[in-house]
Amino acid sequence: MHELFDKANDSLETRLVSDALINIYAAHVHSLLYPYNHPLVSDSLKNAFHGLRKAFRKKPQSQIRIETSEGKLMIDGKVLDDNVFVLGHFSSWLVSMNIKALSFARELTQRELIRFHKIISTKKLSVDEISKAITEKSIANIIVHPAESLAAYTGIPSPDYTSHNRLIKDYESTMFHIESGKAQSPFFMRSAKAVPHEEAANYGLSDDHERKMYQQESSEDLSSLSIDSHKEEGSFQEIAEGNLRAECVEALLEYNIPEDKLSIIMDIPPQEMAHLLNTMLFRSPGREMVERVTRTYFDKAREMYGENAVERCRTFLTGLRSDLRLTFLSSCASLFSTDNLLPNQELYIPPDSLQGTYNFSESLCASVIPSEKPEFVLCRTIEGSDFSFDFVVSGNAVIHDIELPGETAIMFDKSHMAHFQDKGTLDALSSSLRAASVDAGSNAAIIAECTEEAITDSSFYVLLEILESNSLDNDAYRKFEGRLAAVVELYTEKGDFEKVLEMFNSLKTQSLQGRCSDQASSMIRKIFSSDKLNTKIVYAVRQYGRKQRDSAFRLTIALRSYIVPYLLDALIEESDTSTRRFIMSLLISIRSDAVKYIAKRLRDISWYVSRNMLYLLRECRGRSYTSAVKEFLDHEVPLVRLEALKTLLSFQDPDADAHVIKFLRSDVFQLQKGAVRLTGAYRLKYAVPHLIRLLREKDIPGKRPHFKKGIVRALGRIGDSSAVGHLLDICRSTTGLNKDDFDKLTVEIFRTLQNYPASTVGPLIDYGMHSTNKDILAISKKLMKRYDMSAGKHR
Numbered sequence: 001m002h003e004l005f006d007k008a009n010d011s012l013e014t015r016l017v018s019d020a021l022i023n024i025y026a027a028h029v030h031s032l033l034y035p036y037n038h039p040l041v042s043d044s045l046k047n048a049f050h051g052l053r054k055a056f057r058k059k060p061q062s063q064i065r066i067e068t069s070e071g072k073l074m075i076d077g078k079v080l081d082d083n084v085f086v087l088g089h090f091s092s093w094l095v096s097m098n099i100k101a102l103s104f105a106r107e108l109t110q111r112e113l114i115r116f117h118k119i120i121s122t123k124k125l126s127v128d129e130i131s132k133a134i135t136e137k138s139i140a141n142i143i144v145h146p147a148e149s150l151a152a153y154t155g156i157p158s159p160d161y162t163s164h165n166r167l168i169k170d171y172e173s174t175m176f177h178i179e180s181g182k183a184q185s186p187f188f189m190r191s192a193k194a195v196p197h198e199e200a201a202n203y204g205l206s207d208d209h210e211r212k213m214y215q216q217e218s219s220e221d222l223s224s225l226s227i228d229s230h231k232e233e234g235s236f237q238e239i240a241e242g243n244l245r246a247e248c249v250e251a252l253l254e255y256n257i258p259e260d261k262l263s264i265i266m267d268i269p270p271q272e273m274a275h276l277l278n279t280m281l282f283r284s285p286g287r288e289m290v291e292r293v294t295r296t297y298f299d300k301a302r303e304m305y306g307e308n309a310v311e312r313c314r315t316f317l318t319g320l321r322s323d324l325r326l327t328f329l330s331s332c333a334s335l336f337s338t339d340n341l342l343p344n345q346e347l348y349i350p351p352d353s354l355q356g357t358y359n360f361s362e363s364l365c366a367s368v369i370p371s372e373k374p375e376f377v378l379c380r381t382i383e384g385s386d387f388s389f390d391f392v393v394s395g396n397a398v399i400h401d402i403e404l405p406g407e408t409a410i411m412f413d414k415s416h417m418a419h420f421q422d423k424g425t426l427d428a429l430s431s432s433l434r435a436a437s438v439d440a441g442s443n444a445a446i447i448a449e450c451t452e453e454a455i456t457d458s459s460f461y462v463l464l465e466i467l468e469s470n471s472l473d474n475d476a477y478r479k480f481e482g483r484l485a486a487v488v489e490l491y492t493e494k495g496d497f498e499k500v501l502e503m504f505n506s507l508k509t510q511s512l513q514g515r516c517s518d519q520a521s522s523m524i525r526k527i528f529s530s531d532k533l534n535t536k537i538v539y540a541v542r543q544y545g546r547k548q549r550d551s552a553f554r555l556t557i558a559l560r561s562y563i564v565p566y567l568l569d570a571l572i573e574e575s576d577t578s579t580r581r582f583i584m585s586l587l588i589s590i591r592s593d594a595v596k597y598i599a600k601r602l603r604d605i606s607w608y609v610s611r612n613m614l615y616l617l618r619e620c621r622g623r624s625y626t627s628a629v630k631e632f633l634d635h636e637v638p639l640v641r642l643e644a645l646k647t648l649l650s651f652q653d654p655d656a657d658a659h660v661i662k663f664l665r666s667d668v669f670q671l672q673k674g675a676v677r678l679t680g681a682y683r684l685k686y687a688v689p690h691l692i693r694l695l696r697e698k699d700i701p702g703k704r705p706h707f708k709k710g711i712v713r714a715l716g717r718i719g720d721s722s723a724v725g726h727l728l729d730i731c732r733s734t735t736g737l738n739k740d741d742f743d744k745l746t747v748e749i750f751r752t753l754q755n756y757p758a759s760t761v762g763p764l765i766d767y768g769m770h771s772t773n774k775d776i777l778a779i780s781k782k783l784m785k786r787y788d789m790s791a792g793k794h795r
Contacts (some may be wrong), residue, residue, distance in 0.1 A: 013059045018087065020051035021066065023088045028121045033391075036118060045117060049110045053099040053279055056106045057246065068094050068147075098127040100147035108141040109278060111321070116142045155538045235604055247577075249276045252296055253289060254578060262680050263713060265296055267706075273297060274319030275445045284327055292613070294331040308775065310336055312439045312745050387412040402412035406703030423664035460487055460499060467506055470515045477519040485527045492536045497551035504528065504558050510651040528562050542574065546582050556586045560593040568601055573611055584612070588619045597623040607637040616641070618647040626651055633659055649682050657686060664690045673707060680714030691715055716752025728764050744771060750779040758787045767790060 015760065024573065027044035034040055055064060067074040068091045080087050107666040119125070119133045127146040198315045227767070248264045251257050257265070268276070276295070285293075298313060313332050317325055379392045389409065397409035410416065413692040451514045463484065474482060484503065491499040492666065507527075510520035527533060529722060537559070556563060564587065571583045588593050599622065614632060617625060629651075632644035645663065648656035663675035664687065672694070679687040715723045727749050750768055753761045761783065768780030783789075 013055045014075055014078065016051045016058065016078070017066070018046040018084070020055070021090050022086045023048035023051065024117060025093065027117060031117075031121050036114075045114055046110070047674035049113050049279075051111075052104055052108060062106050064104045065101055066094075066104075067145075068099075070093075074252055086208075094456075095147070097125075097130065098147050099130075099144055101145035103143040103145065105141035105143075107275075109321075112139045113140055114143055141179075161238075185377060195342050245272070246276060247271070250280060251581075252284070252575075253280060253291060256292060257296070259694050260677070262296065268297075269315035269687055271319045272652075274316050277324060278319075278321050281324060284323055292329055292330050294328060298332065298335055308778070364413070382406055385410055385413045387414070410423060441576065443775040456490070460491070460503075463487060464502070464506055467510065472516065474516060474519055476522070477516050481523050481526065483531070484523065485530075489533060489536060492533065495540045495548070497540070497544075497548055497555045501551065501555045501558055504555075508558075528559060534559075534566045534614045536562055537563060538570045541567075541586070542570060542579055542583070546578070549582075551566055552587065553589055556579055557589055558591055561597075564590060564594045568597060572604070572606075572613065577632050580612075584616060584619075587616055591620045595620050595625070598622065599625045599628060602632075607635070607640050610635070611637075611640045611643045614643040618650045623651050626653055630655065638668055638674070641671065642678070645675070646678055649678060657684070660684060661690060664694065669707075673710065676707075676710050678712050680717040681712075683718045685718055685720050686719045688718060688723050690717065692723060695730065697727075708745055712745065712748045712752060716755045719755040719757075721757050724756055724760045724764065728767060731764070731767055746771075747773065747775045747779075750776050753779070753783060756784075761787075762789060 010174040021795075023044045025471055027041050027048065030038065030040040034629075037041065061076070065076055067570065069079065071088060072079050073087045073091045082145075094100075115137045116134065118131060118138050119137070123133075125133065127144060131144055131146075134144065230428055240304050245264060245268050247495055248257065248261055249268070252265060297316075298309065313336060317329060317332060320328060324533065339697055367498045380388045380390070382389075382392050382395065382397055387409075389399045389404075389412075391398050392409075397404045397412075398408070414447045422572060435473075467480070467484075483529055484507075488500055488503055491503075505519050511517050511524060514520055537555075540638070541556075556567070567587055571580060571587070574583060587598070590660050595617065598616045598620065602610055602617070602625075604610055604613070610632065614629065617629065625647065628646050629647050630653075632640055632650075635644070636642050640662070645656060645659050648659070660675055660679065664679075666675075675687075676691065678684070678695070679691060691711050691714060695715075715727070731746050732750060750764070765780050765783050767786075768776045769784070771777050771780070
């Protein structure tokens with residue numbers, strides 16, 4: 001399908017929306033045969049919502065408009081390629097309901113999409129009734145535009161239905177909307193030229209093109225400088241900021257993020273944070289994830305925001321979905337030591353009519369769908385027969401996708417089948433089945449011991465006993481090598497890292513203290529240095545490593561230099577961000593053994609590979625390669641230059657100081673912004689005058705006001721007393737900023753005062769006590785109480 005879209009020169013946003021529409025139509029087809037909580041329905045809707053959410057993150061507009069035109073679909077006025085048959089069926093489906101266009105707003109929630117889909121899929125409604133149902137269900141982010149030229153809902157069949165003379169001609173025609181004996185919308189087919197991976201893309205389950213783009217555009221490491229380098233500043237800056245926040249929240253849901261990214265998380269407004277969690281968590285998270293998110297988002301916020309931290313928490317909880325709100329409430333209450341986080345303690349209790357049908361332990365799709373049945377019910381029996389088929393339409397029965405005419409279907413009747421069954425035979429068969437069930441129960445334990453997996457494990461332990469017995473001579477050891485290699489490969493393919501590690505450790509023990517130590521050492525080199533085995537190990541790590549983190553780490557540390565080149569190759573090829581982070585963490589665990597291989601990849605042709613290698617070199621403490629790192633201080637890509645500077649600062653190289661000043665003076669805004677963060681992260685006092693200069697500069701287009709907030713935070717982390725007087729002068733002057741931006745900057749200054757020496761912040765506190773800004777006044781009172789000061793003493 002992506003090949004078709006690429007030929008049409010469609011944008012990435014168009015492909016994402018098209019994938020979402022295909023999944024919406026797939027959910028409609030599946031809902032005709034299965035309940036809404038069936039995975040075929042719920043997973044399709046989840047993929048559709050995920051596609052729309054990614055499309056909104058890629059485009060600046062506030063809504064997406066889907067419109068029908070002469071049997072084709074248009075997305076925001078652009079006609080889609082009609083070679084994708086499913087989109088034609090989707091268009092016919094909308095036309096049959098007298099719907100001219102659909103509009104999805106950026107604030108669309110998964111709950112709204114599911115409710116809307118249920119309205120248009122399970123009931124025969126006119127467009128006015130659909131609009132009324134949308135209003136009753138409080139669906140605010142989906143708008144239905146009726147067609148003026150069409151009559152009310154008339155049940156127009158799909159485009160290719162007229163070519164079918166029978167209900168079932170091929171498999172794809174068995175999945176029809178059955179209503180009054182007529183077929184409406186055939187199930188979509190894969191193109192004859194499509195490969196299996198493309199079909200996966202048809203369902204929204206893979207998007208290889210997007211992932212390859214994402215590898216180059218998004219964060220390639222765990223550092224704090226993960227900013228898209230390819231996007232222009234200006235009109236797209238807000239989108240880049242939103243993407244960065246979303247990436248940080250996604251990372252936080254998986255593990256504890258580094259401290260240099262905490263400021264990004266804490267800067268997210270509570271309503272936006274709640275919205276991100278609503279869209280990213282499809283089911284109730286575990287306690288560990290809830291505690292991690294709560295601690296990261298609110299722990300330091302209590303010091304930063306003071307009394308307002310509780311209000312931020314209330315806003316955050318109010319914005320969460322009801323099922324997530326209950327999960328996060330107890331954690332937030334424990335953190336703030338209060339039970340009064342929600343107004344009037346209004347906890348979410350489902351109404352009596354829904355308590356019996358909602359199950360919050362299941363996925364979100366299952367929990368938000370009401371239990372009422374659709375208005376139509378599939379007929380499964382034919383007149384005069386007591387056999388239940390898959391479904392019956394126009395007098396023909398369907399079973400296992402085989403259509404049977406009425407006269408043939410009668411043969412399935414019990415009375416007809418009785419003519420072919422002798423009663424004595426049936427009794428004998430029943431007795432045999434009962435006897436077989438008794439034998440099966442007694443032999444179950446024996447059968448369990450004879451499974452292929454049990455036999456393989458027994459063979460493995462036999463091999464270990466033979467290896468550790470010291471009874472093998474040199475010739476037997478050489479013959480034993482092939483068998484051990486085969487077993488290691490087998491368990492590698494299964495992702496059983498514990499067994500592979502056990503075999504390696506056994507050979508290692510024999511090489512150190514066994515009777516045939518030389519043969520054991522040779523066997524380790526031949527087996528575990530082979531290209532075939534290491535390729536399989538790395539592939540298994542990419543597939544199963546994150547689910548078996550401890551075993552994967554211990555195996556990597558054991559193999560060390562044997563596996564490093566293959567892990568680096570996998571890091572360059574991998575398109576999934578989470579997997580790349582995991583591979584990086586494996587390489588960092590090896591440290592010194594990985595450094596020389598990392599240094600060889602520094603000059604890769606791709607800038608993002610060089611940036612990753614600089615990050616790995618820093619985390620692996622490759623201080624001996626400092627001279628090679630310096631060569632990247634003049635790289636053409638700003639992110640690579642910043643990564644090199646951060647590495648030199650980590651190595652405490654004296655040449656780094658001059659480049660910090662150089663970057664702060666640079667005309668490249670990205671270099672300035674990155675250098676400001678580094679001065680705060682490494683508390684560089686010599687940079688304070690340059691930070692003050694940037695803070696006093698008149699704001700110019702392209703430099704957003706939050707850049708100056710970042711400078712204030714950096715000064716606060718440094719905590720140099722010489723900056724306090726300049727901050728007071730800035731508070732007293734409003735030049736260079738509008739009032740709203742100035743107020744925000746001043747509040748940020750007061751939030752960082754706690755990091756400066758108490759003896760120097762008195763004048764600023766006095767200024768704050770006379771401020772009309774309630775936030776500044778609250779912070780000033782708190783600091784005055786902490787430092788035991790009197791109002792007006794320092795004026």
